[in-house]
Amino acid sequence: LEHEYINGAVTDAPILQVRLSKAKAISQRIMQYQFTRLDGGPLPAATAGSHIDVLIAPEFLRQYSLSSDPADTSHYQIAVLHEDQGRGGSALMQRIFTAGRKVFVSKPTNHFPVAEEASKSYLMGGGIGITPMIAMAHRLHTLGADFALHYCCSRAQDAGFEDDLKHMPWADKVHLHYSDQGSRANLSTLLNYQTQAHVYTCGPENFMQAVLDTAQANGFPEQQRHMEYFSVPDLPQYDNHEFTLRLSQSQQEFHIPATQSATEVLLEAGINIEVKCADGICGVCKCAIVSGQVEHRDFVLSNQQRQTHIILCQSRAAQAGGVLEVDV
Numbered sequence: 001l002e003h004e005y006i007n008g009a010v011t012d013a014p015i016l017q018v019r020l021s022k023a024k025a026i027s028q029r030i031m032q033y034q035f036t037r038l039d040g041g042p043l044p045a046a047t048a049g050s051h052i053d054v055l056i057a058p059e060f061l062r063q064y065s066l067s068s069d070p071a072d073t074s075h076y077q078i079a080v081l082h083e084d085q086g087r088g089g090s091a092l093m094q095r096i097f098t099a100g101r102k103v104f105v106s107k108p109t110n111h112f113p114v115a116e117e118a119s120k121s122y123l124m125g126g127g128i129g130i131t132p133m134i135a136m137a138h139r140l141h142t143l144g145a146d147f148a149l150h151y152c153c154s155r156a157q158d159a160g161f162e163d164d165l166k167h168m169p170w171a172d173k174v175h176l177h178y179s180d181q182g183s184r185a186n187l188s189t190l191l192n193y194q195t196q197a198h199v200y201t202c203g204p205e206n207f208m209q210a211v212l213d214t215a216q217a218n219g220f221p222e223q224q225r226h227m228e229y230f231s232v233p234d235l236p237q238y239d240n241h242e243f244t245l246r247l248s249q250s251q252q253e254f255h256i257p258a259t260q261s262a263t264e265v266l267l268e269a270g271i272n273i274e275v276k277c278a279d280g281i282c283g284v285c286k287c288a289i290v291s292g293q294v295e296h297r298d299f300v301l302s303n304q305q306r307q308t309h310i311i312l313c314q315s316r317a318a319q320a321g322g323v324l325e326v327d328v
């Protein structure tokens with residue numbers, strides 16, 4: 001699972017040097033990697049749904065979900081899909097990431113947390129999108145919570161995680177769905193809503209949309225439906241207009257031209273605002289809205305969150321010449 005950032009990535013996350021302790025092909029196109037501390041000691045703790053940034057080479061910083069058990073701080077585990085269409089980072093990684101190599105990674109951060117109080121959790125992983133679901137399953141198992149993990153792949157031969165999943169202490173909660181074997185998931189029958197049930201999905205966009213649409217149709221309230229993108233989805237055609245951004249704490253005003261995002265203008269002006277993906281996916285640039293009409297263009301906020309917050313790296317004023325005031 002990854003997000004790709006090339007150059008210009010801004011992160012103030014503390015960086016750790018770790019050792020690549022294991023590199024294993026788990027299918028023709030998926031590599032699984034494990035990182036341990038150089039001195040073998042415990043790594044910073046991660047919560048289920050967390051990701052780390054991995055520095056593959058100076059020009060490649062990428063984000064991967066952790067699939068390791070959050071209770072086990074002896075290592076971080078990620079998986080990387082070799083993309084035919086990718087921008088080269090995964091191919092480079094497969095070539096140079098051999099066991100024993102020292103690698104820089106960030107501490108884990110989490111934009112996809114699991115609701116531990118849920119009455120039941122449905123973990124719906126499509127292809128490589130299964131990785132955060134595995135960490136969530138570990139956590140829910142530790143809590144003794146009720147959950148079901150569904151691993152959905154087009155072809156059984158690409159299901160690199162099947163073997164791992166079959167040997168988990170919670171293997172009885174795992175359901176495998178392979179379209180080429182006629183076992184495609186029947187979402188409308190398996191996503192049974194009960195009070196306080198939550199559904200999580202990560203994977204190809206069509207898959208996630210089908211999961212979320214079905215969950216909605218089956219009665220899951222919006223705040224109990226969760227998704228995480230692993231690549232930038234196709235964007236609708238937006239027209240950029242200029243607008244004014246006011247910072248409520250300092251009362252400074254900035255003109256945002258049609259050619260720049262609000263975060264670009266703020267960073268140029270020396271305003272300290274955290275930006276990572278700049279694609280509206282990771283959520284780190286989220287700010288509270290004080291006033292103004294927003295055209296939301298992000299992929300992280302729920303409709304409910306959009307009432308009060310904005311993703312500044314992508315979203316803009318709804319009208320040309322509009323004024324947005326944010327709590328910065």
Ligand code: FES
Nearest residue numbers: 276278280283313
């Ligand atoms: S920086 Fe990632 S959503 Fe804005």
